[in-house]
Every structure is written in structure tokens, then in C-alpha cells.
Amino acid sequence: MIKVSIIGATGYTGSELLRYLIPHSEVELMYLTSRSHAGTKADSYYPFLKGSIDKQFSELNQEAVFGESDVVFICLPHGHSMELSAAASEYDVKIIDLGADFRLKNIDVYEQTYNVEQAAPNLLKDFVYGLPEKYRNDIKNAKYIANPGCFVTSALLGLLPAVSDALIDEQSVIIDSKTGVSGAGRSASVDKLLTELMGNFKAYNPLAHRHIPEIEQELNSSSKNAVQVQFTPHLLPAERGIFSTIYATVKDDITEADVIDSYKSAYENEPFVHVLESGELPQMKHVAGTNSCQLSVQLDERTGRLLVLSVIDNLGKGAAGQAVQNMNIMFGLPEKSGLTTIAMMP
Amino acid sequence: MIKVSIIGATGYTGSELLRYLIPHSEVELMYLTSRSHAGTKADSYYPFLKGSIDKQFSELNQEAVFGESDVVFICLPHGHSMELSAAASEYDVKIIDLGADFRLKNIDVYEQTYNVEQAAPNLLKDFVYGLPEKYRNDIKNAKYIANPGCFVTSALLGLLPAVSDALIDEQSVIIDSKTGVSGAGRSASVDKLLTELMGNFKAYNPLAHRHIPEIEQELNSSSKNAVQVQFTPHLLPAERGIFSTIYATVKDDITEADVIDSYKSAYENEPFVHVLESGELPQMKHVAGTNSCQLSVQLDERTGRLLVLSVIDNLGKGAAGQAVQNMNIMFGLPEKSGLTTIAMMP
Amino acid sequence: MIKVSIIGATGYTGSELLRYLIPHSEVELMYLTSRSHAGTKADSYYPFLKGSIDKQFSELNQEAVFGESDVVFICLPHGHSMELSAAASEYDVKIIDLGADFRLKNIDVYEQTYNVEQAAPNLLKDFVYGLPEKYRNDIKNAKYIANPGCFVTSALLGLLPAVSDALIDEQSVIIDSKTGVSGAGRSASVDKLLTELMGNFKAYNPLAHRHIPEIEQELNSSSKNAVQVQFTPHLLPAERGIFSTIYATVKDDITEADVIDSYKSAYENEPFVHVLESGELPQMKHVAGTNSCQLSVQLDERTGRLLVLSVIDNLGKGAAGQAVQNMNIMFGLPEKSGLTTIAMMP
Amino acid sequence: MIKVSIIGATGYTGSELLRYLIPHSEVELMYLTSRSHAGTKADSYYPFLKGSIDKQFSELNQEAVFGESDVVFICLPHGHSMELSAAASEYDVKIIDLGADFRLKNIDVYEQTYNVEQAAPNLLKDFVYGLPEKYRNDIKNAKYIANPGCFVTSALLGLLPAVSDALIDEQSVIIDSKTGVSGAGRSASVDKLLTELMGNFKAYNPLAHRHIPEIEQELNSSSKNAVQVQFTPHLLPAERGIFSTIYATVKDDITEADVIDSYKSAYENEPFVHVLESGELPQMKHVAGTNSCQLSVQLDERTGRLLVLSVIDNLGKGAAGQAVQNMNIMFGLPEKSGLTTIAMMP
Structure with a gap:
């Protein structure tokens, strides 16, 4: 024991x-x-x-x-x-x-x-x-x-394969994250009251969130080129969970098959990271209360952007x-x- | 002006x-x-x-x-x-x-x-x-x-006709009320955080709520016999609204028609109190943001009890x-x- | 296995x-x-x-x-x-x-x-x-x-000791229950949409719910005198959980100590039923996702009524x-x- | 009349x-x-x-x-x-x-x-x-x-000044939108039940949403250069409201003052569009039930991107x-x- x-x-x-x-x-x-x-x-x-x-x-x-x-x-x-x-x-x-x-x-x-x-x-x-x-x-x-950090975990699991395998333009990364309210802790404050948040949605510290240096540190240490991320955290009317919508421009000649291979092989032996099949999309509540991460990975042929959806439980x-x-x-x-x-x- | x-x-x-x-x-x-x-x-x-x-x-x-x-x-x-x-x-x-x-x-x-x-x-x-x-x-x-008071308004509008017209046993009144969280005010406290209340439900001060004397004062001033009420307030995971479920034993020989007549005639000229038709049941959100009260009134022949459902907006x-x-x-x-x-x- | x-x-x-x-x-x-x-x-x-x-x-x-x-x-x-x-x-x-x-x-x-x-x-x-x-x-x-049934379990655990030990007037029982929406099943219907229920609260089938005969069957088989219950189910804007507020008039000379003894001894060896201490009140979410029941038991000296608050997870x-x-x-x-x-x- | x-x-x-x-x-x-x-x-x-x-x-x-x-x-x-x-x-x-x-x-x-x-x-x-x-x-x-369309209105009000005044790279636009459930209509379906959505969050049709051609039609008719947008709609556990987080790379030499001037002058006489002051951030619920749009406009000096937050009520x-x-x-x-x-x- x-x-x-x-x-x-x-x-x-x-x-x-x-x-x-x-x-x-x-x-x-x-x-x-x-x-x-x-x-x-x-x-x-x-x-x-x-x-x-x-x-x-x-x-x-x-x-x-x-x-x-x-x-x-x-x-x-x-x-x-x-x-x-x-x-x-x-x-x-x-x-x-x-x-x-x-x-x-x-x-x-x-x-x-x-x-x-x-x-x-x-x-x-x-x-x-x-x-x-x-x-x-x-x-x-x-x-x-x-x-x-919770946002960071969600972002890194969604980005590390693409960055390590140099699939994306390292300066093009945008992470639009949404978190349940428990991410803001248990201290009493008016802006976390149910009455202020239910039916509501907002961003906070959109340009200067503390998690940016942590995300960039870990992406950079896996990347040949310097990575810079745009990161916007939002507060959801839910108790827990993080949903990150991640955008990045893929490099020339990268196909959706390349991208999916990269993620599947990065996580195939991981007990807690699940790359969803084509056509499946993650939902935040599907990992609530657990240590799992679910990811969907798509390439938008029209815009040339990688779209990764990454869900975890911020407390899990x-x-x-x-x-x-x-x-x-x-x-x-x-x-x-x-x-x-x-x-x-x- | x-x-x-x-x-x-x-x-x-x-x-x-x-x-x-x-x-x-x-x-x-x-x-x-x-x-x-x-x-x-x-x-x-x-x-x-x-x-x-x-x-x-x-x-x-x-x-x-x-x-x-x-x-x-x-x-x-x-x-x-x-x-x-x-x-x-x-x-x-x-x-x-x-x-x-x-x-x-x-x-x-x-x-x-x-x-x-x-x-x-x-x-x-x-x-x-x-x-x-x-x-x-x-x-x-x-x-x-x-x-x-908000709970009191909900209770009084649901009980005054029955008490004034002496339709019910004045000692049998039970008011089971549920309120949205705004009823507890805007001050910061852990127990009003979204994280503590969403998906949750609880009673508070069940035996000693401050509104009991106010309810009894106003019922008694409309009643021949002394009225005593049991009142239990609960907190709902909603921003606003009060739903009161009211029980009282009807006096001998009182019929559902008597009860409905009493409520309809009490409120027929009231601009904000609506007695629903038989078969209709009130919903809390149907009066949210307004000054309305909706009431349903039924007599349970099996148990001999009047059942009144009364909804208002606690802030309205x-x-x-x-x-x-x-x-x-x-x-x-x-x-x-x-x-x-x-x-x-x- | x-x-x-x-x-x-x-x-x-x-x-x-x-x-x-x-x-x-x-x-x-x-x-x-x-x-x-x-x-x-x-x-x-x-x-x-x-x-x-x-x-x-x-x-x-x-x-x-x-x-x-x-x-x-x-x-x-x-x-x-x-x-x-x-x-x-x-x-x-x-x-x-x-x-x-x-x-x-x-x-x-x-x-x-x-x-x-x-x-x-x-x-x-x-x-x-x-x-x-x-x-x-x-x-x-x-x-x-x-x-x-789910409502029935919540009601029975909250009433069986009082009925078995003949502490209450068997005709005075009122059960005011509130359930999360999963109790209504997973079939598609407009009245279970998030848009219809969030921020809302309502009763349904207030006088004729199917669970009444089941509650009365099991209370009667533990009672000397015939038991009749008033039962009102309500729908909460929450995914799961049942909160039952139970009222019954105690018989003459019954004290709060008698009542608490009755419940404590009934459940002292039960692995899933927890009688809370004086001053503690149950919350619906505290048992969500589990097989537990939490009960608080109080006697209102002013009105002579037993007040039991009983929470379970309807799916647990x-x-x-x-x-x-x-x-x-x-x-x-x-x-x-x-x-x-x-x-x-x- | x-x-x-x-x-x-x-x-x-x-x-x-x-x-x-x-x-x-x-x-x-x-x-x-x-x-x-x-x-x-x-x-x-x-x-x-x-x-x-x-x-x-x-x-x-x-x-x-x-x-x-x-x-x-x-x-x-x-x-x-x-x-x-x-x-x-x-x-x-x-x-x-x-x-x-x-x-x-x-x-x-x-x-x-x-x-x-x-x-x-x-x-x-x-x-x-x-x-x-x-x-x-x-x-x-x-x-x-x-x-x-609702998403379109939210996106256009957030982008038209920047596009009309040629402040941004027209191919760099990303619109990450979140909507309350009423945007999906009132028809019965399992995936819109409260039980499926409360505490949850998800994207839908992320690459092929019907609103993309409408957004691009209206941006293009106000732009010298061809505009292409990335648009990802998400479903929020809320009844109503749209929150759009909009990213676009600003052209060389464009300053935050330029951007704010552009938006302030575009909307100064508009009765329903409110450009928030520096330091203010919009919240979705602040426009619920109304015909208003609230916008915040910021330039991220670190990344060279414009960040617009745009909120409306999808039904308003x-x-x-x-x-x-x-x-x-x-x-x-x-x-x-x-x-x-x-x-x-x-």
C-alpha cells in the first residue's frame, strides 16, 4: 500500500x-x-x-x-x-x-x-x-x-502529434477553449454564482492567460520551429470539463491521412487518450469524472486547416x-x- | 411623470x-x-x-x-x-x-x-x-x-381564497416551495456557486424559515379560525422563479366545484393572477421575468386534500x-x- | 465470474x-x-x-x-x-x-x-x-x-421506519418528490428538450401517479393500520436524482428522539442508507451516480409533523x-x- | 396600426x-x-x-x-x-x-x-x-x-467593419461560434434532450455548416479581396444566445486604434450594436431576450491578430x-x- x-x-x-x-x-x-x-x-x-x-x-x-x-x-x-x-x-x-x-x-x-x-x-x-x-x-x-494545467493538457494532447511531426505551420495555432466553472476554483465570488453564469457564456483574460507560456514551452520542446499560440479561454455554464477547438494551417502536401496517422500512432498505446473515428465528434460530458481525453482530427480541404477537437475533464x-x-x-x-x-x- | x-x-x-x-x-x-x-x-x-x-x-x-x-x-x-x-x-x-x-x-x-x-x-x-x-x-x-416577501406572495395567492371562504382545515396547510437561486441574493458565498448548485437540489431552514410568521399573519387576518402552516423552502438549480406545492385537507362536503369557484371568483378581475383551466398545470418558467402568477387548483377525491400549484417569479x-x-x-x-x-x- | x-x-x-x-x-x-x-x-x-x-x-x-x-x-x-x-x-x-x-x-x-x-x-x-x-x-x-421504482425507493426508505414503528398517523402522509429528467426516460419528446426544461420546474400527474399503489403496497405490508399517501412528482432541471420531502403527523407522545432512534436503528447496518446527523441536510447531488440514500429526520414541535428529506439517484x-x-x-x-x-x- | x-x-x-x-x-x-x-x-x-x-x-x-x-x-x-x-x-x-x-x-x-x-x-x-x-x-x-441567419448575423456584425475597411487578411478569418439550444429548433430529438446536453458541450457540422456561404457572400460584397472563413458552430447547455469568438490576422501597420475606430464609427449610430469599452468583455446573457449585439474588439500585439467577441440572442x-x-x-x-x-x- x-x-x-x-x-x-x-x-x-x-x-x-x-x-x-x-x-x-x-x-x-x-x-x-x-x-x-x-x-x-x-x-x-x-x-x-x-x-x-x-x-x-x-x-x-x-x-x-x-x-x-x-x-x-x-x-x-x-x-x-x-x-x-x-x-x-x-x-x-x-x-x-x-x-x-x-x-x-x-x-x-x-x-x-x-x-x-x-x-x-x-x-x-x-x-x-x-x-x-x-x-x-x-x-x-x-x-x-x-x-x-488543465487547459494546457487539453491543448497539448490536441497538438503534440501535429507539432512533433511538423505537420502544421507553427505560427498559425489558435486554441479556443471552453471550461466548466470548477476550473475557476471553489472560492466565493459573485461572478461564479449560479445566478450570474447559468444560461450565460463569456471569455476571460482572452489575450493574456497564464497558461500560454506553459503551452508554448511544451510545444516548443517538441518542435523544430518556434511555436506561437493564440489562446482564448471561455467559461461554460457547466460544472466541469474542457472543450478545446484547435485550428492550425497544415504545411503544403500534408493530407488528412497524414494527420490521422500521426495522431493514431502517437496515441495507439495510450490508455487514456482516444482518437475518435472519422464521423465521430467528442462531447465534453463523455469524459466527465474520468481521466480520459477524446480527440477528433480533421483536415478542412477548403481552407487547408487542421481542426482538432479535444475534450478532457479539467478536474480529471x-x-x-x-x-x-x-x-x-x-x-x-x-x-x-x-x-x-x-x-x-x- | x-x-x-x-x-x-x-x-x-x-x-x-x-x-x-x-x-x-x-x-x-x-x-x-x-x-x-x-x-x-x-x-x-x-x-x-x-x-x-x-x-x-x-x-x-x-x-x-x-x-x-x-x-x-x-x-x-x-x-x-x-x-x-x-x-x-x-x-x-x-x-x-x-x-x-x-x-x-x-x-x-x-x-x-x-x-x-x-x-x-x-x-x-x-x-x-x-x-x-x-x-x-x-x-x-x-x-x-x-x-x-416572495415565498409569502406565492403562498398567499395560492391559499387566500380557500382560507377566506373557509374551505379547508386551517391547521392542515403544508406549503412545499421551491425557489430559484436569486431568492438568496447576490452576495458571494460558496453555497451559491454554480458548481455547488447545478444538478443539485436541497431544502434550507426547513422548520424555521422567516417567512412563516408573515404567511400566517396574512392568512389569519382573512380567516375565522386560526391558521397554522408547515412551510419548507427548497433551492432549485435555476436563476429565478418560485413553485409552491400547497396541500390542505378540505372541510366536509366541499367539492372541487366549490374550490374552483372560490379561486375563479377571487381572481376573475385580477390582471396578474391566472387560474388555469382543468387539465392545465403551471410551469415556473412561464412567468419568469413577469409580474404574473399562475395557479392550478385541484381536489384529490381519494385523499380529500386540496392541491394548489402556484408559480411566480421571485423577482417579479x-x-x-x-x-x-x-x-x-x-x-x-x-x-x-x-x-x-x-x-x-x- | x-x-x-x-x-x-x-x-x-x-x-x-x-x-x-x-x-x-x-x-x-x-x-x-x-x-x-x-x-x-x-x-x-x-x-x-x-x-x-x-x-x-x-x-x-x-x-x-x-x-x-x-x-x-x-x-x-x-x-x-x-x-x-x-x-x-x-x-x-x-x-x-x-x-x-x-x-x-x-x-x-x-x-x-x-x-x-x-x-x-x-x-x-x-x-x-x-x-x-x-x-x-x-x-x-x-x-x-x-x-x-425510483420514486418508490425514495419514499419507502424515508417512511418505512416511521410506519413500521407506528410513529405516525398513517393517513397523514404527504410525499412531495422532485426528480431529474432522466426519470422520464430517453425517448425524444418536446417536453423533455433542454429548451423547455432549463430554468423551469413543474409537477406532472399530481393526483394519479402510477407509483402510488406501489408505495402504499409496501407501506401497508409494514403497517398495522391502513396507510394512504398523497404523492406529487415534480420535474427538476437536472439530469438525475430524486429529492423527496415527506410530511406526516406524529402520534401523540412521540418525541424527536423516538423518531431518530427508529431511523438510526433501522439503518445502522445498511451499507447504502445514511441517516444524517442533526443539523445536516441532504443534497440531491451528493448521491448522484451512486447507490446511496441520504436521509434527514426532524420533528417539527410547532406543528407536530415529522419531516423527512430523502435523496437518492433515480438511476442509482x-x-x-x-x-x-x-x-x-x-x-x-x-x-x-x-x-x-x-x-x-x- | x-x-x-x-x-x-x-x-x-x-x-x-x-x-x-x-x-x-x-x-x-x-x-x-x-x-x-x-x-x-x-x-x-x-x-x-x-x-x-x-x-x-x-x-x-x-x-x-x-x-x-x-x-x-x-x-x-x-x-x-x-x-x-x-x-x-x-x-x-x-x-x-x-x-x-x-x-x-x-x-x-x-x-x-x-x-x-x-x-x-x-x-x-x-x-x-x-x-x-x-x-x-x-x-x-x-x-x-x-x-x-443567426450565426451569420453574429459573424457579420463582428467582421463587417474590419473587412470593409480592409484591416485584415481576408483569408485568415476564423469564427468559433457557440449557440444556445433553441438555435436547433423545437422538434423532438434525443440529442436535444436536457439529459443529453446539460453539463455538456459539443461541436456540430464543424467543416460544412450551411451558414458558411451566407457569411462569405455578405463579407465578400463588402470586401475588395476574396474572403474565406473557417466557421465552427458549437452547442452550449443554454436555452438561447450566440457567442462568436472571431480571429483574423491584421494587415501590416494596422494598430489597435485603427481597429477600434473602424468599429466605433461603423456602429456609432446603430441603436442595437454596442461596441464595448476597452476592458469590458461581452457576456451572452446580457443580450438574451433582446435585439442587441455587444462587441468587444482587441488587437493581440503578440500574435498580430484581431480578436472580436460578438454576442447576440439567436432568437432576438x-x-x-x-x-x-x-x-x-x-x-x-x-x-x-x-x-x-x-x-x-x-
Whole structure:
């Protein structure tokens, strides 16, 4: 049994981790920390856990959490993992950080993007970017994982084959993403009230979203030519899920068969990425609550553009599901352990 | 033109009043006060008003607001209208209070229910309870109106004929109400986030809701025998609307024809209350955005119970619509002035 | 491994069974029949199953289905199970019928309620009513199960302790139920379109719902005195879930402690029924996608009424989850096998 | 008073027309035709009209409808207006066709796109394309109006200034549109059920949508160079509204100031098109139920692309609202007559 703790267990990524970890047959839950709810029973704070868990939230005691766990998931806003990871490095414990602190390899870019100092620069090289489809071998031996952002995962899975195989004009990429509201977290704010969002739809931070540098970093490291992306996130009146509509101009002489071959061969052995057949189109809810990604890939002969539709669950493959997948890889478990739940339809 | 001001214009009842008052042909908007948004243009704070209004929110200047307006709508949480109304009483201005401060005639009951002191007890007798279907004649000559609560309006319109005509056992009344989320106001809180409420349904304060004394006060003043109601409010995953399912045991020998006669004759001249035909059932959305109430009335021969289904819009007939109806009556305008909008379906 | 087939696999109860059965470690899926989609791959019809199943729908071949399966789930509209069950009785196969054909023990009542002839009257006595909380011992040895209706399950779990322990006036029971739209099935009709239901709420068949005889049958068989219920079903703008608000007058001298004791002791060993603590209130979504029921039980001292709030998932404990629980019991498996999924929040 | 009839009054565009026309002070409703509901009272078929209308649906009697009306709105699926318009041309009656039959000037393109023969080719030249922002002067004198498609209106209002002023590379245009479900009409189908769409999001016909030729026809007629658009429509879990995210590469030396000037001057006198200020972003619900369009216009210096966000109500400015605006212009009424409703928020 793997001894697992969660730091910051009361947000949406924390509770989603519990959904995956509680029924996971190889996991023993140790500490669930929460500053504001220490002492509260987990199933009293999260009544949907009644009958599934008998633990309470606790203050973060680093010696206990890092000393007694095999792996710790950190579910805190950016800026909080750096010091914690530095502290953890004194212990024999693996870290999977669901925040943004160690995703960006370039310290300047990180500090500019998140407006905070990189306080643990020497740890940066030890953090493997936790996208198994790109870094599975590194993840196997990693001590620390920087779990990718949700929008980023959706974009990368939809673009990596085309970029790696140099099928598209690297400057032509447009990613039009739509996310369920849980992507904006569980903090109270007027603009996330049901009354403000139901029946509604809007873009946010259309030109300057924090995820752009992360997308470009990972596309560039798989590309011969420099990649630049246009990225527009939108907020959907739904609880969860990301739907990315991706456009890119294909290079001369590239055919639809080339494109489909590229994606099919990139993902043929991937347990969680499904390239749909011609004529099938993905739906966001078909992956809700799971670690799956569904992709459709088409070439528009009329315009010469590749159209990729990519769906994931922002809390699943976009956060907690991918984190559990990374844990499975790090501990040599079957990659689907604890990740066999089927999406809820309807 | 009636000169109209709104105190507390940035909440949901305030903005709903603007929806009704801006196109109202007899209304000239004067002051829209807001403590936190003074100086902001109304259509910048509420972008859905673009093209409809050219005013900005201002601090509450009592001399200007009360001195220059013919009528002032107060849209503040309970506890704030008492002092304001006392100040207003120095001016020749009518008040329509959408809060709870002057709805309960019994001071002890008010103070216990709302846990606040009745600071303007001498004004209480001047406030007419603003339910036109019961108090139209008093409203005509009123200077001050206590606009009824939303749940209460839905319950009273569904029960008054049966109670007035002594058709039901007065102790048998059960009101099972469901409301859209706007009924809980526009303040930020986790439990009103879309992520917490969509696909969800729950009861709140099931035994001790503040509206019970108000419902009982108005039913009792129309009844020979003492009325006691069971009232359970629930929260629906919808923006607005109230659906009340009302049960009461009919007295011996009362037939369905008696019941239907009672309701039809009570409401035959009412412009906003529609008793549906046999076989028709009301739907919450059919009155959304309007000042209408739709009722179905049935007698269950098997159980001997009256079943009334009553729908209103909590922000319409349950708040701003009714307030405008009261204003129309007070100023001798046609009762439907400014209230002809048709519900949005779909 | 238990060999399992599903007859009528393309509706919502069929697909929900697949959600539970595919990851069930003791189940081997045999035949998934569908008249209209025979020959279609299951994960092509239900793309949310991609990566989880490699089977196709087939015509119903009785010899294959009944001859090769250990248990067959029938997911057809009422009226279709009678002949099928008669045919199955020639084989050594268990049946779990998710339809209504064998729920009502009184043939006249069945025929009147469903307007169809009871074509297999001699099988009726072999069908055990599949509510484990009441009939667990009978289910253990049953060959045939009549799986309870969804509204009925929600009502019975909320009322059985009070009725069995004679705590309430048996003629005073009112059940005000609200269901997600999947309860109305997957057939196309205008009144189930998103455009007609979103932001909406309505009652349907308020006085004459088919579930009343089933509720009364099961309450009466646990009661000394005759029970009569008032039952009003409503349609919620949500995909799934049932929330029942239940009212009943308590008998003289019954205290809240009596009531809570009754429910706590009735359900203390039940794996799927959770009586909430004082101060906790159930939410519909907290059990969505699961086989759980959450109940709150309160006594309103002011009115002398018991108030029970009962939530289940109509497709879970109200249909497929309960069917799998019954299967587990019939085959001597741990009752929670395949039923450990945790509700999806948000 | 203008005598107005509606052919095909029972679909969503028909009922939306009633929402606008019933309170319109210059309109007298004559005939509301419906093949399947002739004889039914309008407020019994559409209970949300109770108290607003006292008419019933009738069979289409051409002599009465065309002979007694000043203007007839045709709300039928494509393929039905051609014969009707030919018949109408014998009468002194104006036609506003909300279908697609006369939108495409090129007969071959029409026939290929809609797979139907252009049965009234000689009428084509008499139909003015009903986009007031482009063709107001022609509309004033028009006898026949081809009312634009909903997606098309959203795209054209977002692109016409940039195309007319030659600010963008005409081959670089990508329109990523999201629509509420009412855009798919009111016919029953499984894929429009609430259970299939709530919490969901998907694209449909991504490469071959029927609106592409219409968009390109109108952009090309305002452009020096040939325009080609990529257009992807998506379905949102909302009742109504269209949100279009539009991307195009700006030509060398074009600045954000140029772009904003272009849009501001194009729309400064338009009563229904609002170009938002810098820092403001449109929300779909802010125009729901109205004839308004809100636009934000930004230049992404990093990528050199113009980003336009364009919101309308698909049933408002995208159909019935625009049709009424056209009627107002044709009959010399103030353009906002009957179109002053304010969007419903929340």
C-alpha cells in the first residue's frame, strides 16, 4: 500500500483526488490537511463522502506528513508549493504538485507570469512535467512531479502529434477553449454564482492567460520551429470539463491521412487518450469524472486547416486524474489503477 | 411623470426594478443609490443595460433623494429601512420598501424573527401590506408600502381564497416551495456557486424559515379560525422563479366545484393572477421575468386534500414586479403600466 | 465470474447498469440486446464507454441470453417483462426486472394502474420485491427480482421506519418528490428538450401517479393500520436524482428522539442508507451516480409533523444501483461490490 | 396600426415574434397559422402568453392572410417560403422571411447548400438581405426581406467593419461560434434532450455548416479581396444566445486604434450594436431576450491578430428581433418600437 497525503484537501482538486484515491486499491490515506477546516470530519465537510471515508482534516504538520507518507499531493494556489517542496526535500517522500510553481522551466517567465518569486530554483530541475504521453519514462523515476494545467493538457494532447511531426505551420495555432466553472476554483465570488453564469457564456483574460507560456514551452520542446499560440479561454455554464477547438494551417502536401496517422500512432498505446473515428465528434460530458481525453482530427480541404477537437475533464485528466496516473507510473502500478470510473451519462 | 429613486440599486431586486422602470412610460428615474458603487455608470456595472440607461450610481443623499422623488423604492436587507423611513417621513415622498422591516404588524414577532429591534414602531401603522389582491383599496391611498416577501406572495395567492371562504382545515396547510437561486441574493458565498448548485437540489431552514410568521399573519387576518402552516423552502438549480406545492385537507362536503369557484371568483378581475383551466398545470418558467402568477387548483377525491400549484417569479410578482404594481395603484396609473413584458420561452 | 446479460441496453437504465457492471470485478458481460441498434458497437453508440468495453449490441436471442447467462437484467418499459420472464422460466437463469410488471402483487391493481393484462400471473409469487432494506433475506434466495421504482425507493426508505414503528398517523402522509429528467426516460419528446426544461420546474400527474399503489403496497405490508399517501412528482432541471420531502403527523407522545432512534436503528447496518446527523441536510447531488440514500429526520414541535428529506439517484439506488445490489445479494457477493463509486462533486 | 400575420407560429421563432409583437404599440395581430395546431388557442398552446393574447391558431388561408395583412412573417423551415412568396406576390403585402430560401443570391450555391431547387428565382432580386447595419436604405423601400441567419448575423456584425475597411487578411478569418439550444429548433430529438446536453458541450457540422456561404457572400460584397472563413458552430447547455469568438490576422501597420475606430464609427449610430469599452468583455446573457449585439474588439500585439467577441440572442437579433427591426424600418416606425425589452439578469 502506498501511503498518501493531500495538502490542501478542501478545494475542488483536493476533493477530486479523494474521489479517485478512496476506492484505489493500493492507496492508504494518511493526512488530509486544511488550514481552515482542521478538526472537521471529511464526510461532514464533504457529505458526498458519507460511507466512504472515516478521517478528519488536520493542520499541516510537516514532520508527520512528509515523514510518514510515500507521496504527497499538493493542492494549493500557486506560490505555496515552493517552500513546501523545499521542506519536503529533507524527507524521503515523493511530491506531486497540482499547482503551477514548477511547471515553467524558465524562471523569468514563471516570475513574470505569476508575479511571484521562484523561491526554490534549485528544485526546478528535479520536477518532471507530469504529462505521461510525453514524459512517461522520466515520470517513472521522478521524485517530483509538476502536474500540468488543465487547459494546457487539453491543448497539448490536441497538438503534440501535429507539432512533433511538423505537420502544421507553427505560427498559425489558435486554441479556443471552453471550461466548466470548477476550473475557476471553489472560492466565493459573485461572478461564479449560479445566478450570474447559468444560461450565460463569456471569455476571460482572452489575450493574456497564464497558461500560454506553459503551452508554448511544451510545444516548443517538441518542435523544430518556434511555436506561437493564440489562446482564448471561455467559461461554460457547466460544472466541469474542457472543450478545446484547435485550428492550425497544415504545411503544403500534408493530407488528412497524414494527420490521422500521426495522431493514431502517437496515441495507439495510450490508455487514456482516444482518437475518435472519422464521423465521430467528442462531447465534453463523455469524459466527465474520468481521466480520459477524446480527440477528433480533421483536415478542412477548403481552407487547408487542421481542426482538432479535444475534450478532457479539467478536474480529471486536467488535474486529479492525471496526478493519480502519475502516481501509478511513479510507483510501478498498472496505469489504470483507480482510474476505471466511467463517465456519468446522463 | 413620476419621479422615482431606488435606494440599494445594485442587488438583484434593484436591477430587476430597473428592468421594469426604464421602459415604463410614466417614470422618470432620479437617483440610484449604492454605497459600494457610487460614481459607477449603471450600464458599466450592469452591462445588460447598455443602450437603455444613462445614469450613474450615487451615494445616498437623503435630502436629494427624498426631497426630489415622488416615490422611493428601498431595496436593502432587513434592518435598514426603519431608520430610512423615519427620515423620509419628514418629506412628501412615498416609500415602497422591498425589505421585511414593516411587513410584520406584531413588533415582538418581528424582533424575534429578524433578531433586530423595531426602530420605527410608530410608522408601522402607516405601512400597508402591498398585496394588491388583498389590499388594493388601502394601497390606493397609502403613503408607505411594505412589499410582501416572495415565498409569502406565492403562498398567499395560492391559499387566500380557500382560507377566506373557509374551505379547508386551517391547521392542515403544508406549503412545499421551491425557489430559484436569486431568492438568496447576490452576495458571494460558496453555497451559491454554480458548481455547488447545478444538478443539485436541497431544502434550507426547513422548520424555521422567516417567512412563516408573515404567511400566517396574512392568512389569519382573512380567516375565522386560526391558521397554522408547515412551510419548507427548497433551492432549485435555476436563476429565478418560485413553485409552491400547497396541500390542505378540505372541510366536509366541499367539492372541487366549490374550490374552483372560490379561486375563479377571487381572481376573475385580477390582471396578474391566472387560474388555469382543468387539465392545465403551471410551469415556473412561464412567468419568469413577469409580474404574473399562475395557479392550478385541484381536489384529490381519494385523499380529500386540496392541491394548489402556484408559480411566480421571485423577482417579479415576488418583489420588483409587485412593487411596480403597487406604485401604479398608488399613483392612479393603469395597473399593467410597465408590466406587459412577456416571459421568455425558451 | 457471474455471467450477466442486459435486455434493452440502450436506454438510461441500461447504460447506467453498464456503468456499474463494467468495472465490477465479479461480472462477465454476455449479451447486450437492443432491437433498434443490434450490430452497433456499444462504445460507438455510447461514446463515453470508449476504452471501457469491447462489445456490440445484439438482437435478443432467448436461447443464447437465457441459456448462457447466470442473471439477466430486463430494462424494458412495463408490459414487456411478463412474456420474457415466462420464457426465461424454462432456463436456469435469474432475472432482475427493472420494469414495473412484477412489482404490484395485486393483479387487479396492476392491470388498472398500467392498463395492461398481467400475462404471467403464476410467476408473480416468485418475484421478490427488490428493496434490500426490507427483503434482504428473501432476495438472498430469490430467482426473480422486481426492482422497485425510483420514486418508490425514495419514499419507502424515508417512511418505512416511521410506519413500521407506528410513529405516525398513517393517513397523514404527504410525499412531495422532485426528480431529474432522466426519470422520464430517453425517448425524444418536446417536453423533455433542454429548451423547455432549463430554468423551469413543474409537477406532472399530481393526483394519479402510477407509483402510488406501489408505495402504499409496501407501506401497508409494514403497517398495522391502513396507510394512504398523497404523492406529487415534480420535474427538476437536472439530469438525475430524486429529492423527496415527506410530511406526516406524529402520534401523540412521540418525541424527536423516538423518531431518530427508529431511523438510526433501522439503518445502522445498511451499507447504502445514511441517516444524517442533526443539523445536516441532504443534497440531491451528493448521491448522484451512486447507490446511496441520504436521509434527514426532524420533528417539527410547532406543528407536530415529522419531516423527512430523502435523496437518492433515480438511476442509482432508484434503478441500476439497486439492481446490482440485489445481484450481489443473490450471488453471495459483498453487497458493495461494484458499488463503491463516489458521487461527482462539483 | 400595421396588420401583421405569422405563418408557422408554433416554433421558437414564431413564439419569439409574438413576444415582440404583442406589446408592440403599432401592431395589430391578424393570423397566426399552424398546420398541426389550427384551432388551438394561442395561450393554451403557449401558456406563458396567458393574459397577453386572445387569438387562436388557424390553417393557412392564403387569401385571408395575404389579402388582409400589411406584412407577413414566414417562420418555416427552408424550402417552404419560395412557393408561398410566389403566391404572396399577387397581393399587396410585404414579406419578411425568417427562413433561408432567399438569403443566397447565387442560385447554384443555394441549391447545393440546401439540397432543394430554387422554385422562385425571379423573386430573388426583390428580396433585400435584412441586415439593417448594412442594407438599411434598401430595407426602407423593400417589399420582401430575407432575414439573416443567426450565426451569420453574429459573424457579420463582428467582421463587417474590419473587412470593409480592409484591416485584415481576408483569408485568415476564423469564427468559433457557440449557440444556445433553441438555435436547433423545437422538434423532438434525443440529442436535444436536457439529459443529453446539460453539463455538456459539443461541436456540430464543424467543416460544412450551411451558414458558411451566407457569411462569405455578405463579407465578400463588402470586401475588395476574396474572403474565406473557417466557421465552427458549437452547442452550449443554454436555452438561447450566440457567442462568436472571431480571429483574423491584421494587415501590416494596422494598430489597435485603427481597429477600434473602424468599429466605433461603423456602429456609432446603430441603436442595437454596442461596441464595448476597452476592458469590458461581452457576456451572452446580457443580450438574451433582446435585439442587441455587444462587441468587444482587441488587437493581440503578440500574435498580430484581431480578436472580436460578438454576442447576440439567436432568437432576438438572430431572428425575431431583427425581423421586427426590419418591419419597423419598412413601415417608417422608430427603429426601437417594440424592441425596448431589457435582458433578464439573472
